[in-house]
Amino acid sequence: MKFPQKLISTCSLVTLIVMASASVVSAKTLNWARAGDSLTMDPHAQNEGPTHTLAHQVYEPLVMRDMTGKIVPALATQWEPSKTNPNVWTFKLREGVKFHDGAEFDSEDVVFSFNRAMTKDSDMKELLSSVKTVRANGKYGFEIETDGPNPIMPANLTNLFIMDKGWAEKNNAVKVQDFEGGEETFAARNANGTGPYVLKSRVPDSKTVLEAFDGYWGKGQFPLQITQINYTPIKNAATRVAALLSGEVNFIQDVPVQDLARVASDAKLKVIKAPQNRTIFFGLNQGDKDLTSDNVEGKNPFADRRVREAMMIAINRQAIKKVVMRDQSFEAGVIIPPFVNGWTEALDQLPPTDLAKAKKLMADAGYEKGFSVQLDCPNDRYINDEAICQAAVGMMAQIGIKVNLDAKPKAQHFPLINNLKTDFYMLGWGVPPYDSEYVFNFLVHSKSPKRGSWNGTRYSNADLDAKIKTLASETDLKKRNETIAGIWQQVQKDILYLPIHHQVLNWGMAKNIESLVDPEDQPRFKWIKIN
Amino acid sequence: MLSFIVKRIGQSVVVLLTVGLVAFSMFRFIGDPIDNLLGQERTDADIERLRDTLGLNDPFPVQYISFLSKAVQGDWGISFRQGRPVVDILIERLPATLELAIISALLAIIFGILFGVYTAIRPKGWLTNIILTVSLVGVSLPTFLIGILLIYIFAVELGVLPSFGRGEVVQIGWWSTGLLTASGIQALILPAITLGLYQMTLIMRLVRSEMVETLQSDFIRFARARGLTERTINFRHAIKNTLLPVITIIGLQLGSIIAFAIITETVFQWPGVGLLFIDSIQFVDIPVMASYLMLISILFVLINFIVDILYFIIDPRLRDRRARHTG
Numbered sequence: 001m002k003f004p005q006k007l008i009s010t011c012s013l014v015t016l017i018v019m020a021s022a023s024v025v026s027a028k029t030l031n032w033a034r035a036g037d038s039l040t041m042d043p044h045a046q047n048e049g050p051t052h053t054l055a056h057q058v059y060e061p062l063v064m065r066d067m068t069g070k071i072v073p074a075l076a077t078q079w080e081p082s083k084t085n086p087n088v089w090t091f092k093l094r095e096g097v098k099f100h101d102g103a104e105f106d107s108e109d110v111v112f113s114f115n116r117a118m119t120k121d122s123d124m125k126e127l128l129s130s131v132k133t134v135r136a137n138g139k140y141g142f143e144i145e146t147d148g149p150n151p152i153m154p155a156n157l158t159n160l161f162i163m164d165k166g167w168a169e170k171n172n173a174v175k176v177q178d179f180e181g182g183e184e185t186f187a188a189r190n191a192n193g194t195g196p197y198v199l200k201s202r203v204p205d206s207k208t209v210l211e212a213f214d215g216y217w218g219k220g221q222f223p224l225q226i227t228q229i230n231y232t233p234i235k236n237a238a239t240r241v242a243a244l245l246s247g248e249v250n251f252i253q254d255v256p257v258q259d260l261a262r263v264a265s266d267a268k269l270k271v272i273k274a275p276q277n278r279t280i281f282f283g284l285n286q287g288d289k290d291l292t293s294d295n296v297e298g299k300n301p302f303a304d305r306r307v308r309e310a311m312m313i314a315i316n317r318q319a320i321k322k323v324v325m326r327d328q329s330f331e332a333g334v335i336i337p338p339f340v341n342g343w344t345e346a347l348d349q350l351p352p353t354d355l356a357k358a359k360k361l362m363a364d365a366g367y368e369k370g371f372s373v374q375l376d377c378p379n380d381r382y383i384n385d386e387a388i389c390q391a392a393v394g395m396m397a398q399i400g401i402k403v404n405l406d407a408k409p410k411a412q413h414f415p416l417i418n419n420l421k422t423d424f425y426m427l428g429w430g431v432p433p434y435d436s437e438y439v440f441n442f443l444v445h446s447k448s449p450k451r452g453s454w455n456g457t458r459y460s461n462a463d464l465d466a467k468i469k470t471l472a473s474e475t476d477l478k479k480r481n482e483t484i485a486g487i488w489q490q491v492q493k494d495i496l497y498l499p500i501h502h503q504v505l506n507w508g509m510a511k512n513i514e515s516l517v518d519p520e521d522q523p524r525f526k527w528i529k530i531n
Numbered sequence: 532m533l534s535f536i537v538k539r540i541g542q543s544v545v546v547l548l549t550v551g552l553v554a555f556s557m558f559r560f561i562g563d564p565i566d567n568l569l570g571q572e573r574t575d576a577d578i579e580r581l582r583d584t585l586g587l588n589d590p591f592p593v594q595y596i597s598f599l600s601k602a603v604q605g606d607w608g609i610s611f612r613q614g615r616p617v618v619d620i621l622i623e624r625l626p627a628t629l630e631l632a633i634i635s636a637l638l639a640i641i642f643g644i645l646f647g648v649y650t651a652i653r654p655k656g657w658l659t660n661i662i663l664t665v666s667l668v669g670v671s672l673p674t675f676l677i678g679i680l681l682i683y684i685f686a687v688e689l690g691v692l693p694s695f696g697r698g699e700v701v702q703i704g705w706w707s708t709g710l711l712t713a714s715g716i717q718a719l720i721l722p723a724i725t726l727g728l729y730q731m732t733l734i735m736r737l738v739r740s741e742m743v744e745t746l747q748s749d750f751i752r753f754a755r756a757r758g759l760t761e762r763t764i765n766f767r768h769a770i771k772n773t774l775l776p777v778i779t780i781i782g783l784q785l786g787s788i789i790a791f792a793i794i795t796e797t798v799f800q801w802p803g804v805g806l807l808f809i810d811s812i813q814f815v816d817i818p819v820m821a822s823y824l825m826l827i828s829i830l831f832v833l834i835n836f837i838v839d840i841l842y843f844i845i846d847p848r849l850r851d852r853r854a855r856h857t858g
Contacts, residue, residue, distance in 0.1 A: 039612055039613055039614070040613060040614050042614070045614060046570065047569075047570030047571070047572060048570055120580075123568075123569065123570055126572035126573060126574065126577070127572060177614040184609070184614055184615040184616060184619075185614075188613075188614050188615060189615075203623070203802065204613055204615075204620075205802055205806065205807065205810065206696070206697065206802035207696065232695065232696060232800070233800070234695050234800045235797060235800060235806070235809070235810070236797055236798050236800065238679050238682070238798075239679075239682060239694055239695050239798055239799065239800060240695075242679075242682045242683065242686055242687050242694045242695075243686070243694045243695050245687045246686045246687045246690055246694055247690070248686070248693055248694060248695070380813065408562075409561075409562060409813065410562075410566070410813075411561060411562025411563060411564065411566070411567065411813065411814070411815045412560075412561070412562035412563070413562075414562075414563070414566040415562065415563040415565070415566070418566070418575075418578065430571070432571075442571070442572075447575070448575075449574060449575050449576045450574050450576065451574070453573060453574050453575050453578075454571075
C-alpha cells in the first residue's frame with residue numbers, strides 16, 4: 001500500500017504550496033469582479049455597459065468622460081465647431097500616441113474607425129446617425145460633417161473607440177462582426193488600442209487579464225498605479241460578495257443592497273456610492289381609445305389626466321426608498337438624473353403623497369369604484385425591480401386601482417413596450433450623452449421609424465415632436481436650453497410618466513483603493529489609486 | 532446484439548429530434564433577443580432589419596429545420612451574445628463541465644458505496660447515525676444553498692478554498708484541465724462536493740437498502756451456515772449482488788449530474804456549459820440554447836445506450852434469455 005501514502009503526501013504538499021502562493025498578491029494588482037462579462041472585444045459590435053467598460057481600459061475614444069462625468073480630452077486634444085461651416089466639427093488629434101503593437105496613431109485611424117462604426121453591422125451607428133461624412137485634415141486633424149449643425153456632437157463620441165487601420169486590415173477585422181457571415185472577426189477576441197492597459201489574455205465569462213501599457217501617452221498625467229487587472233465576472237450575487245469578503249477580489253461593482261452593511265462592516269473593506277445615471281419610472285398607455293388589460297369598457301382611464309395625477313400622488317416614494325431600496329435611491333420627480341442638461345430642482349420636486357386628493361381626483365374622473373389593470377414589470381433588470389412594482393400594487397389599491405402584477409425576465413418585458421403590448425409598465429432609463437434631447441428622442445417623441453422607439457405611452461404631440469426635431473440643429477445653446485425647458489414643462493404637465501427614483505450605485509472595494517463612483521457604472525482604472 | 536444496437540440508435544434519433552422540436556417551440560416564450568443585441572439607441576427600423584437577418588420572423592418550424600440542416604453539416608450557428616461560432620464556445624466550455632461532473636460522480640460513487648455498505652453492515656453504530664443524518668441534509672437542502680454554505684465556511688470564514696472560478700488551467704490540445712495545477716484542484720473541491728452530495732446520498736441509500744435485503748437472503752444465510760467469515764460474506768458475496776441495480780442508477784445519474792451542473796456552476800462561477808446556458812437564456816441566445824440542449828440530450832442518449840449494453844453484458848440472465856430466444 002505504498003501508493004495512497006504517496007498520494008496523501010503529494011496532496012498535502014500541493015495544499016501547502018497553494019496556501020503559500022495565495023498570500024503573495026502584488027499590492028498593485030486589481031482583482032475586479034462584476035455581475036456580467038464584456039460580450040466582445042470588438043469596440044463597435046455592442047453598445048452595452050460592461051463591454052464598453054472593458055474597452056475603455058484598452059481602447060480610447062477622441063473625447064471621454066472622467067469619473068465625475070465631465071468631458072475631457074483623450075485622443076483629441078481640442079475640438080470645436082468649424083468657423084466656416086456650422087455643420088462641421090473639427091478635432092485636433094494628440095501627437096505621439098502609440099498603439100499597443102507599436103504602430104503610430106494618426107488621423108487615418110480615426111477616419112477608418114468612424115467609418116467602421118457607421119457600417120450596418122455596427123452597434124454604434126445610431127450615435128452617428130447625423131454624420132454625413134468624416135475626413136482627415138492633415139496627419140493630426142479630423143473633421144466630422146453632419147447633415148445639420150449638431151451642438152452636442154462630442155457627447156455622442158465618448159464611447160466611440162479608435163482602432164488601428166493597419167492592424168484591422170492585416171488581421172481581416174475591417175468588418176464589424178456580422179451574423180449573416182457566420183464567422184467571428186479577429187477583433188472580437190483580440191485588441192490593439194491606445195489605452196492604458198494591454199489585453200494579455202481572455203477567456204470569455206471566465207477571466208480577462210490586463211497589464212499596464214509601457215508606452216502609454218498619459219504617463220505622468222494620470223495615477224496609473226494599477227499594474228495588472230484580473231477581471232472575473234461573478235454572476236451570483238452571494239458568491240460575488242463572498243469573493244470580496246474572502247479577499248479573492250478587491251473591487252466589485254455591484255454590491256447587492258442587502259449585503260451593503262455586511263461589506264461596510266468589514267475592517268478591510270469599504271463601500272462607496274453615488275447616484276447612477278439611471279431613473280426608474282412607470283409608463284402609462286394614455287393614447288389608445290381603450291385599454292386591453294383593464295376592466296373598463298369602451299374607454300381608457302389613463303387618458304384622463306385626473307387619473308394619472310391621482311396615480312402620481314398615490315405613489316409613496318419615500319416608502320419605496322426606505323422599505324424596498326433600503327435608502328439606496330433618490331426619490332424622483334422627473335425621469336432624468338440630476339447631472340443631465342435640462343434637469344432643474346423644480347422639475348425633480350417630488351409630488352407630495354396625498355391619498356385624500358388622489359381619491360377625490362379618481363371620483364371626479366368617474367372612477368370612485370376604481371378599475372383593474374395589469375402592470376408589466378421586469379424582474380432581472382433594475383435594482384429590486386419586482387419589489388418596487390409590488391409596492392406600487394399596494395399603493396394603487398389605496399385609491400381603488402386593482403393592479404395585477406406580471407413580472408417577467410427583461411427579454412420578455414422589453415418587447416412588450418416596443419410592440420405596444422402593455423398598458424402600464426416599468427422602465428429605467430440612462431442618459432449617456434447627459435442631455436435631455438436624448439430622452440426626448442426615445443421617450444417623448446411619437447413612436448415613428450426613426451424616433452420614439454422606446455415611447456410605449458402612445459402619447460403623440462405634434463407640437464412637441466416639432467420642437468424635439470429642432471434641438472438636433474439648434475446651435476444657440478441658450479435658445480436650445482429654453483426649448484428643452486419648454487418641452488419638460490409640457491411633459492410634466494401631461495404626466496407622461498410616473499417617476500419613482502434615481503438609482504444609486506454601490507461599489508465595494510478594499511480600503512486601500514481610492515476611487516470615485518462613475519455615474520455610468522464604468523470604472524476607468526487609469527484614475528484609480530491603490531495606497 | 533446487432534439488431535438491438537440498431538434499434539436503439541433509431542430510437543435515439545427520434546428522441547433527439549423531439550427534444551429539438553420541443554426546445555424550439557419553447558424559445559418563443561423566453562423572449563426577444565433583439566433588445567440585448569441592439570442596445571438602447573436602436574430605432575424601430577433597426578429592429579426589423581435585424582429580426583429579418585437572424586430569421587426571427589420565420590415561424591418556428593422553419594427556424595427549427597434550418598437549424599437542423601445546418602447543424603448536420605457541422606454549422607451550429609453564431610452566438611447572439613458573443614458573436615462567435617457556437618461550436619467553438621461549446622468546445623471551450625465542455626471540459627470544465629465534464630471534469631466537474633466526472634469528479635463529482637467519482638466522489639458520489641466511492642463514498643456512496645462505502646457509506647452504504649458500512650451502514651448496512653453496522654446498522655446500529657454511532658457512525659451510521661451520523662452518516663444517515665448528514666445524508667438527510669444532502670437530500671433535503673437545495674444545491675445552491677449547500678454551495679453558498681460551503682463558500683461561507685471554507686472561503687469567507689476559514690479562507691482556505693476559493694469561492695469562485697476554476698483556478699489556473701493547463702491547455703492540452705483543445706482540452707483545458709484544472710486537474711494539473713494546485714489552484715485548479717483547490718477550486719474543484721467545493722463545487723464537486725456541492726454537485727456530488729445529492730448523488731452520493733442517493734447511491735448510499737440505494738446501496739444500503741439493497742445490501743440489507745441481500746444480507747437477509749437465503750444464500751447469505753447458507754454462507755453463514757458454511758462458516759465463512761463475515762468479511763468474505765460481506766465483500767465477496769453480498770456486495771456483488773448489491774451492485775447490479777446500482778450500476779443502472781449510476782449511469783442514469785451521470786447524465787443528471789451534467790444537467791444539474793447548471794446550478795452549481797452558477798453558484799461557483801464555474802466556466803462550464805451550464806453557466807453558459809443560464810447566460811444564454813437571459814440573453815435569449817437561441818443558437819447556444821439550441822445547441823446546448825441538443826448536446827445534453829446526445830449525452831443522455833449516449834449514456835443510456837452504454838448502460839443498456841453494460842446491463843446486457845453484466846447480467847447473465849438477460850443474455851441467456853435473449854440467447855434462448857434467438858437460438
